Amino acid sequence: MASSVAVENLNPKVLKCEYAVRGEIVIHAQRLQQQLQNQPGSLPFHEILYCNIGNPQSLGQQPVTFFREVLALCDHPYLLQREEIKSLFSADSISRAKQILALIPGRATGAYSHSQGIKGLRDAIAAGITARDGFPANADDIFLTDGASPGVHLMMQLLIRNEKDGILVPIPQYPLYSASIALHGGALVPYYLNESTGWGLEISDVKKQLEDARSRGIDVRALVVINPGNPTGQVLAEENQYDIVKFCKNEGLVLLADEVYQENIYVDDKKFHSFKKIVRSLGYGEDLPLVSYQSVSKGYYGECGKRGGYMEITGFSAPVREQIYKISSVNLCSNITGQILASLVMNPPKAGDESYASYQAEKDRILTSLARRAKALEDAFNNLEGITCNKAEGAMYLFPRINLPQKAIDAANAANKAPDAFYALRLLESTGIVVVPGSGFGQVPGTWHFRCTILPQEEKIPAIISRFKVFHEAFMAEHRD
Amino acid sequence: MGRKALDYEELNENVKKVQYAVRGELYLRASELQKEGKRIIFTNVGNPHALGQKPLTFPRQVVALCQAPFLLDDPNVGLIFPADAIARAKHYLSMAPGGLGAYSDSRGIPGVRKEVAEFIQRRDGYPSDPELIYLTDGASKGVMQMLNAIIRNERDGILVPVPQYPLYSAAISLFGGSLVPYYLEEEANWGLDIVTTRQSVAAARSKGMTVRAMVIINPGNPTGQCLSEANIRELLNFCYQENLVLLADEVYQQNIYQDERPFISARKVLFDMGPPISREVQLISFHTVSKGYWGECGQRGGYFEMTNIPPKTVDEIYKVASIALSPNVPGQIFMGLMMNPPKPGDISYLKFATESKSILDSLRRRAQIMTDGFNSCQNVVCNFTEGAMYSFPQIRLPKRAIDTAKSAGKEPDVFYCLKLLEATGISTVPGSGFGQKEGVFHLRTTILPAEEDMPAIMSSFKKFNDSFMEQYQDYSRL
Numbered sequence: 002m003a004s005s006v007a008v009e010n011l012n013p014k015v016l017k018c019e020y021a022v023r024g025e026i027v028i029h030a031q032r033l034q035q036q037l038q039n040q041p042g043s044l045p046f047h048e049i050l051y052c053n054i055g056n057p058q059s060l061g062q063q064p065v066t067f068f069r070e071v072l073a074l075c076d077h078p079y080l081l082q083r084e085e086i087k088s089l090f091s092a093d094s095i096s097r098a099k100q101i102l103a104l105i106p107g108r109a110t111g112a113y114s115h116s117q118g119i120k121g122l123r124d125a126i127a128a129g130i131t132a133r134d135g136f137p138a139n140a141d142d143i144f145l146t147d148g149a150s151p152g153v154h155l156m157m158q159l160l161i162r163n164e165k166d167g168i169l170v171p172i173p174q175y176p177l178y179s180a181s182i183a184l185h186g187g188a189l190v191p192y193y194l195n196e197s198t199g200w201g202l203e204i205s206d207v208k209k210q211l212e213d214a215r216s217r218g219i220d221v222r223a224l225v226v227i228n229p230g231n232p233t234g235q236v237l238a239e240e241n242q243y244d245i246v247k248f249c250k251n252e253g254l255v256l257l258a259d260e261v262y263q264e265n266i267y268v269d270d271k272k273f274h275s276f277k278k279i280v281r282s283l284g285y286g287e288d289l290p291l292v293s294y295q296s297v298s299k300g301y302y303g304e305c306g307k308r309g310g311y312m313e314i315t316g317f318s319a320p321v322r323e324q325i326y327k328i329s330s331v332n333l334c335s336n337i338t339g340q341i342l343a344s345l346v347m348n349p350p351k352a353g354d355e356s357y358a359s360y361q362a363e364k365d366r367i368l369t370s371l372a373r374r375a376k377a378l379e380d381a382f383n384n385l386e387g388i389t390c391n392k393a394e395g396a397m398y399l400f401p402r403i404n405l406p407q408k409a410i411d412a413a414n415a416a417n418k419a420p421d422a423f424y425a426l427r428l429l430e431s432t433g434i435v436v437v438p439g440s441g442f443g444q445v446p447g448t449w450h451f452r453c454t455i456l457p458q459e460e461k462i463p464a465i466i467s468r469f470k471v472f473h474e475a476f477m478a479e480h481r482d
Numbered sequence: 483m484g485r486k487a488l489d490y491e492e493l494n495e496n497v498k499k500v501q502y503a504v505r506g507e508l509y510l511r512a513s514e515l516q517k518e519g520k521r522i523i524f525t526n527v528g529n530p531h532a533l534g535q536k537p538l539t540f541p542r543q544v545v546a547l548c549q550a551p552f553l554l555d556d557p558n559v560g561l562i563f564p565a566d567a568i569a570r571a572k573h574y575l576s577m578a579p580g581g582l583g584a585y586s587d588s589r590g591i592p593g594v595r596k597e598v599a600e601f602i603q604r605r606d607g608y609p610s611d612p613e614l615i616y617l618t619d620g621a622s623k624g625v626m627q628m629l630n631a632i633i634r635n636e637r638d639g640i641l642v643p644v645p646q647y648p649l650y651s652a653a654i655s656l657f658g659g660s661l662v663p664y665y666l667e668e669e670a671n672w673g674l675d676i677v678t679t680r681q682s683v684a685a686a687r688s689k690g691m692t693v694r695a696m697v698i699i700n701p702g703n704p705t706g707q708c709l710s711e712a713n714i715r716e717l718l719n720f721c722y723q724e725n726l727v728l729l730a731d732e733v734y735q736q737n738i739y740q741d742e743r744p745f746i747s748a749r750k751v752l753f754d755m756g757p758p759i760s761r762e763v764q765l766i767s768f769h770t771v772s773k774g775y776w777g778e779c780g781q782r783g784g785y786f787e788m789t790n791i792p793p794k795t796v797d798e799i800y801k802v803a804s805i806a807l808s809p810n811v812p813g814q815i816f817m818g819l820m821m822n823p824p825k826p827g828d829i830s831y832l833k834f835a836t837e838s839k840s841i842l843d844s845l846r847r848r849a850q851i852m853t854d855g856f857n858s859c860q861n862v863v864c865n866f867t868e869g870a871m872y873s874f875p876q877i878r879l880p881k882r883a884i885d886t887a888k889s890a891g892k893e894p895d896v897f898y899c900l901k902l903l904e905a906t907g908i909s910t911v912p913g914s915g916f917g918q919k920e921g922v923f924h925l926r927t928t929i930l931p932a933e934e935d936m937p938a939i940m941s942s943f944k945k946f947n948d949s950f951m952e953q954y955q956d957y958s959r960l
Contacts, residue, residue, distance in 0.1 A: 005694055005727045006764050008794040012634050012657075015798055023588055023804035054807075059580035066552065073550035076812075077542040085562050089553060112532035113772075113779040116505055147619045147782065150806055158656070162494045180805045184630070222492075255488050290488040298585075305585040306578070306811035308619060308782075320490040324497055330505035331652045332622055333527070336810045337780035338549075 018183035020176050021441025026425050027053055030435040046433035050465060052453045053435045055231075055397045057303030061458045065302050065363055067356040068345050070094035071101065075110050075341055078102055093355040101341055110337045116330040118145025118311070119337070122344040126311060129347030134278035138313060144325065145311045145343055147335045149261050149296040152312035154181050155328055156257060156292055159321075160222045161187035167219035169211060169254070171202065172443035173400065173450070175231040179443070190214040190221055193445060196402065199391055200233035202226075204244045211252060223255040224248070226276070229262040229395025232442050232452040234375075236271040236394040242279045246289065255290040256280075261310070262396040264300030267372035271394055277313065290316040297342045299397065301367040309339030309346075374455040374462055375399070381466040382453075385473050397456060400439070403449050409480035421449040427476060432468045499655040502648050503915020508899050512909035522907045523939060525927040528703075528871040530777030533930045538776060538837050540567060540830045541819040545812055547571035548582055566829045574815050582815075585808040589800065590617025590785070594818040598785055601821035606750035614788040614796065617809045617817060621733050621770040621784035626653050627802055628729060628766050628786065631795075632694050633659035639686045641679070641696040641726065645874065645916035645924070647703040662686045662693055665919060668876065671865055672707040674698075676716050683724055695727040696720070698748070701734040701869025704916050704926040706849075708743040708868045714751040718763055727764040733784075734870040736774030739846040743868065749789055765789040771816045773871065775841040783813030783820075845871070848929040848936055855940030859947045867929060874913070877923050877947075883954035895923040901950060906942045 008016070034049045041047075051059065058064060070090050073080070075098050080086050086095065102108040104121025117123065123140035130138035146152045160166060167188040170178045182189045192207040194200040207224070214221050226245060228237045237245075249256045258276040266273055277293050280286075297309035314325065350360040375393040382390035382401040390401035405413075405420050413423035421438035428434055428451075439450025457465055509526050516522045524532060531537060543563050546553075548571050553559050559568060575581055577593030589595065595612035602610035618624040626649075632638065633654065639662040642650045654661045664679040666672040683693050698717060700709045709717075721728045730748040738745050749767055753760050771783035788796060824831040849867040856864035856875040864875035879887075879894050887897030895912035902925075903909055913924030931939055 005725050006632060006795055007792050008798065010634070010694075011631050011795060011798055015631050015802055018801070018805070020801060020805045023807070024801075054585065056580070056585045057583075059584035061580075064581070064583045069550045069552070073546040073553065076549055077546035079539070079542070080546065080562065083562050085558060088558060089556055089562075107532055107534065109531035109780070111530075111537045111778045111780045113527060113529045147810060148807065159493055159497055160488070162492075177805060184802075184805075304583040306580070306583050306808065308808075308810035317488055318490060321488050321493065324490075324493060327500060327502060327506075328497060328656075331500065331502045331649060331656075332620070332626075333505070334780070334782075336619065336782040336813055338812050339810060 014184050014186050018180040019441075020180045021437050022054055022176060024437075024441065026422065026429060026437065027435060029426065030429055033429070033433070044433070045431060046468070049433045049435060050457055050461070051435045052457060052465075053437045055299060055454055055456070056305050057397070057456050058305065060456045062303050062367060062456070063363070064304060065360060067091065067094055067350055067360045068302060068304070068342060071098045071345060072338060072341060074098035075101055076338070078108060078110070091356045093350065101344070105337075114334045114337060114340065116326060116334050117141075117143065118335060118340045122340050125344040126347045130275075130277070130313065134275050134281070136278055136281040138277070142313050142315055143311050144314065144329055145309075145335045145340045147308040147310070147339060148298060149259070149294040149310035149312070150177055151335075152292070152294055152310065153177055153257070153259070154184075155325065156223070156255070156312075157181045157185045157187065158328065159324065160255065161185040164188055165218060165220055167214050167221040169207065169221060169224040171225065171227060171230070172445075173232050173439065174225070174443055175227060175259070176441055178225055188214070188219050190219060191443060194230070194233055194235070196391065196445070196448075199394075200230060200235040202237065202241055202245070204248050207248065221252070221254065223257050225257045225259065227259040228276075229265060229273070231259075231262065231396050232398045232400040233391070234393035234396045234398055234400065235391070236266055236268070236273065238271070239274050239279070242274060242276065243283065246276065246279050246283055246285065250285060250289050255292065258291065258293045260293055261296040261299050263295065265368075265371065265397060266395045267375050268392070268394045273395075277315065280315070285316075287316050295343070295347075297339065297346050300346065301364045302342075302346055304342055307339045307342050308336060309342040311343055370459050371397070371455060374457075374459055377462050377466070378453065378455055381469070385470060386477055388473070393455060397454050399453050399455060400442075400450050401453070403451070405449050406477065406480045406482050408482055409476070412480065421451055424449070424476070425451050428469070428472055431472045431475075434465060434469060496656050496658050500652045501655070501915070502652045503911050504648060506911075506915060507896065508903060508909060508911055511900060512903055515903070515907070520907055522903075522909050523931060523935075524909050525931060526909050526911045528773060528928055528930070529779050530871070530930050531779065533928075534932045535777050535841060535930065536837075537778065538834060540824055540834045541776070541778070541816055543567035544570045544574065544819060545815055548574055548815060549812070551575060551581060564829045566824065570819070574818060578811060582811045584811070586811055586814065588804040588806070588808050590615070590809055590814050591811070591818075594814050597818045597822040598787075602749070602787065606747055606753070608750065608753045610787065614791070615785055616788075616799070616803055617814050618784045618786065619809045619813060620772065620782040621731070621768040621786070622649055624768055624784055624786035625649060625729070625731070627799065629653045629659070630657050631799060631802065632727065633657040636660055637691050639691040639693040641683065641693060643674070643697065643699060643702070645704050645913065645918055646697070647699060647731070648915055650697050651917070660686070660691055662691065663917065666702070666705055666707070668865065668922070672702060672705040674709075674713060674717070676720055679720065680724075693724065693726060695729055697729045697731065699731040700748070701737060701745070703731075703734065703870050704872045704874040705865070706867040706870045706872055706874065707865070708738060708740070708745065710743050711746050711751055714746065714748055715755060718748065718752055718755060718759060722759045722763050727766065730765060730767045732767055733770040733773050735769065736842070737845060737871060738869045739849040740866070740868050745869070749787070752789065761790060764791055766791075771813065771820050774820070775838045775845070776816070776820055778816050781813045781816045782810060783816040785817060844933050845929060848931075848933055849873070851933075851936050851940065852927070852929050855936075855943070859944050860951050862947060871928050871930060872926050873929055874916075874924050874926050877925060879923050880951065880954045880956045882956060883950070886954065895925060898923065898950065899925050902943070902946055905946045908939065908943060
């Protein structure tokens with residue numbers, strides 16, 4: 002009896018989609034980690050170092066104390082009745098928790114909320130967006146989601162009707178986009194970022210890709226921009242952003258702005274400008290459909306496990322907004338802790354608040370450390386034979402390019418692996434360092450990269466660099482033409 | 483510039499087809515009225531804490547400590563947290579490297595999945611494999627993932643009970659599949675008739691459909707019926723013969739209000755039946771922290787367990803789970819605590835048991851109060867709420883009411899529920915949101931309003947219903 006659910010009869014879109022960030026290399030790393038536990042000393046390294054995923058707290062980054070104080074009090078509001086908490090919690094975390102609970106109907110943090118998220122929290126987020134951009138934001142435009150990713154899926158679901166609907170996606174990209182487009186049965190229309198100009202985005206190239214897609218009968222519906230970039234780390238120049246917005250308006254495209262790394266900027270000559278601000282500065286207002294994504298997983302807060310995030314939608318007609326609301330309502334609501342955290346991230350302690358000094362110190366410590374680690378790893382990669390590495394202006398990753406010798410490429414082909422996957426696997430097996438092959442993100446054909454996070458603790462970085470160097474030199478020597 | 487990418491006409495048709503009445507027209511109208519200052523009693527969704535049910539103390543203590551581990555370092559922590567909550571927080575923190583702020587394994591924290599497996603083993607008497615248990619952000623996400631994996635195109639049919647919880651119809655619409663209804667028999671206590679179900683499958687197949695899966699909701703939503711062991715055996719045999727995956731929504735397994743039919747899991751019955759069926763029938767079982775006596779809807783904690791699913795399929799399901807990175811960690815801890823609650827002898831046991839019993843006993847009483855209350859109203863007939871959280875009375879609408887509704891462009895039960903809302907502030911969901919037989923009308927309400935408010939609510943309903951029936955009674959009765 003043929004089983005009803007077997008790989009042969011699964012949804013082909015599920016079979017087609019891929020997600021390398023937790024793909025083959027990572028699964029293998031987990032197996033090796035198990036082996037290290039069961040047979041210590043059986044491998045040439047004593048620990049697996051996960052540099053594959055932007056998961057800061059798994060590698061020792063500490064959460065922001067004020068945020069955790071508020072969340073704990075909201076989780077167990079009974080604490081607010083106890084005198085003892087005054088010695089355990091800062092006064093402003095206590096007052097913030099009280100203020101947040103007052104915004105929640107019945108003070109019930111265990112209840113399903115409004116499907117867009119608790120109104121008072123959306124008001125706080127809207128106020129934060131307004132303060133950030135200098136242009137007003139509206140609570141009704143905000144949809145709180147379990148991380149930013151569900152919001153991306155929702156828009157793909159809305160936009161993609163069939164395989165002829167295309168979405169412009171930067172290459173290299175964070176593979177949520179390619180996976181989501183595959184899952185929804187659409188066409189990914191790539192536009193290549195220019196490695197030689199610091200991963201710059203050329204509108205003329207994007208236009209060329211758009212026209213090419215249209216000539217093939219693809220109806221291009223949206224443009225995805227990731228700013229700061231993942232895996233590439235570039236921060237868009239403001240001029241570039243104006244060009245992108247005008248381009249979307251002229252071509253009738255929805256702009257999907259993934260801005261989850263907005264608080265991860267490591268260079269003084271670049272600033273984060275939200276696309277909302279750019280759109281409003283150009284006076285477009287409600288004329289351009291724009292979805293802006295933010296998350297609690299990145300920045301200096303790094304609260305990945307909470308699954309908090311939101312999308313701000315502007316320039317959408319009422320009937321379309323109703324559809325977005327309707328789809329959101331099927332899942333009822335996002336988790337309340339994540340909602341509260343999103344409101345804290347967009348409305349953190351201010352000068353004058355009791356926790357401000359310690360909050361600011363924690364934030365600075367994390368961000369300056371990230372900047373140092375980005376630089377240290379960038380320099381280290383650039384010092385290796387055959388590797389060039391663009392600066393990580395922002396985000397949490399380096400995306401070095403490896404000039405693999407032909408012999409290595411041949412060995413990879415013989416092993417039936419993409420050359421960068423072959424390299425990454427060998428790196429893992431020699432050093433325990435887990436990176437994601439560039440083919441997982443897309444790259445110009447014939448070029449090879451890998452993505453490595455800047456997240457291991459600072460004191461581990463020298464050892465990582467030296468282990469990497471030893472491996473790489475041996476690998477290049479082994480495969481020298 | 484001509485048409486824009488996000489003009490309504492250009493949207494994915496599947497999205498437009500989706501309906502989800504639980505937060506649909508009635509709820510939106512109720513929210514509007516609430517903004518205008520009217521007092522609304524929201525009985526549209528199974529959301530216990532929103533209606534005053536208090537969270538259980540122990541899990542909140544544990545999660546608060548996990549949220550702020552610096553508390554554990556403070557010498558005074560024992561003054562405000564019991565020792566077992568402190569120990570349990572440490573236990574979960576040790577299982578979650580990086581604490582609550584790190585993405586976990588995409589399937590959920592292995593230690594928590596082990597607690598789930600152990601619960602299942604204790605409950606059913608059969609071993610359960612943590613590797614085949616995936617934690618999700620609420621059970622709904624798991625249902626969506628499974629249906630998305632199964633549905634290839636509009637010729638793939640999913641057997642769904644009518645009435646059903648409209649997550650199923652919404653998900654099937656969204657993924658472009660076909661809903662194949664099997665009608666529950668209201669006169670037979672919402673029982674399932676295998677003969678008519680088999681006919682539904684045959685009819686679907688004759689239209690060129692491949693029927694892939696069968697959904698059961700036990701205890702039922704909105705109907706509340708609890709399946710007997712014989713029922714479940716019959717169902718499993720049916721799935722075996724018809725080659726269907728069984729999707730067993732068991733989220734209300736703790737909500738049982740009669741003693742004749744205690745909860746028995748589909749998995750237990752499957753294994754009791756022995757080979758070959760126990761090795762062949764593919765089964766996915768769903769559970770959540772949102773219902774039961776926990777009612778922690780806002781945490782978004784759930785799981786699904788896979789039985790007899792081939793390894794390659796499991797790999798694909800894992801792949802899709804990994805795109806979402808990980809379920810939220812606090813929700814996972816709530817699940818662990820629900821699966822592994824305080825035991826007799828633990829410091830917090832007495833309080834935990836008292837809180838739990840009080841909630842369950844009250845739910846049982848409210849189930850009776852509401853059933854009796856509806857049955858005392860003219861033209862209203864209501865099956866007893868054997869389980870779950872809802873009452874689903876049948877309203878025998880007079881013809882004039884039906885005609886008035888239709889000329890107002892409304893489904894008759896929507897018309898009735900809107901009038902009920904405007905007159906009393908009681909916000910329900912019309913039966914058409916769940917599916918019902920042609921010409922038979924219902925509404926769904928929850929049994930969740932506070933017990934002390936119940937008499938007033940039921941008398942308010944009765945008063946409205948009396949006046950509605952008088953207003954629209956058939957002239958032929960005069």
